Amino acid sequence: MPPIAMPPGLKLAQDVMTPAEETELIALIEGSGLAYTPYDKGNTRSSTSYGWKYDYANDSFVPCKPIPEGFRTIAERAAAAAGLSCDDFAECLLNRYEPGAVIQPHLDKPVWEHVVGISLGVPTTMVFREPASGEERPVELSPRSLYVLADDARYVWQHSLPPMQGTRYSITFRTFSAEGLRRLEACPAEI
Numbered sequence: 001m002p003p004i005a006m007p008p009g010l011k012l013a014q015d016v017m018t019p020a021e022e023t024e025l026i027a028l029i030e031g032s033g034l035a036y037t038p039y040d041k042g043n044t045r046s047s048t049s050y051g052w053k054y055d056y057a058n059d060s061f062v063p064c065k066p067i068p069e070g071f072r073t074i075a076e077r078a079a080a081a082a083g084l085s086c087d088d089f090a091e092c093l094l095n096r097y098e099p100g101a102v103i104q105p106h107l108d109k110p111v112w113e114h115v116v117g118i119s120l121g122v123p124t125t126m127v128f129r130e131p132a133s134g135e136e137r138p139v140e141l142s143p144r145s146l147y148v149l150a151d152d153a154r155y156v157w158q159h160s161l162p163p164m165q166g167t168r169y170s171i172t173f174r175t176f177s178a179e180g181l182r183r184l185e186a187c188p189a190e191i
């Protein structure tokens with residue numbers, strides 16, 4: 001059977017770190033103060049944000065602590081994969097998915113433009129869905145791989161993760177969009 005095509009604009013890169021670097025990053029994530037969100041009851045996904053933190057109550061982002069130095073090397077690799085500088089990243093989100101944890105179908109918020117994700121721990125499948133047609137394209141995410149969401153894969157196709165088969169971690173870097181920068185200028189304390 002031919003492989004399922006990827007959604008347009010999705011870029012994948014394998015083995016962007018060594019297994020030893022993966023172990024170090026997982027330790028940093030575990031020590032980062034991961035917290036479950038009360039708005040996602042029963043889902044064992046916990047997160048830590050740097051740069052900007054999502055405020056579920058107000059559907060906005062508020063500034064928070066800067067991205068720690070320990071993530072610089074992986075940020076540089078993520079930036080290179082997307083044709084950016086790591087100083088362009090305004091936000092870094094760490095996620096830990098315990099077995100059974102999911103992420104529901106969504107598009108990333110319009111305050112962000114470039115989105116680069118890195119997978120650690122168990123492999124998973126990211127399911128992309130084109131809402132108008134309902135077409136789905138499952139994409140395997142191996143540990144130590146990286147994905148860049150751009151074009152339709154970023155702005156049209158929603159993505160989701162089915163229940164994890166073990167513990168998976170992710171690091172997501174995002175840059176401001178023009179809308180994000182506009183909101184930042186209007187109100188630096190909340191976008």
Ligand SMILES: O=C(O)CCC(=O)C(=O)O
Nearest residue numbers: 093095103108117170172
């Ligand atoms: O864990 C991932 O790779 C996806 C994370 C994600 O979709 C999000 O935080 O919006």
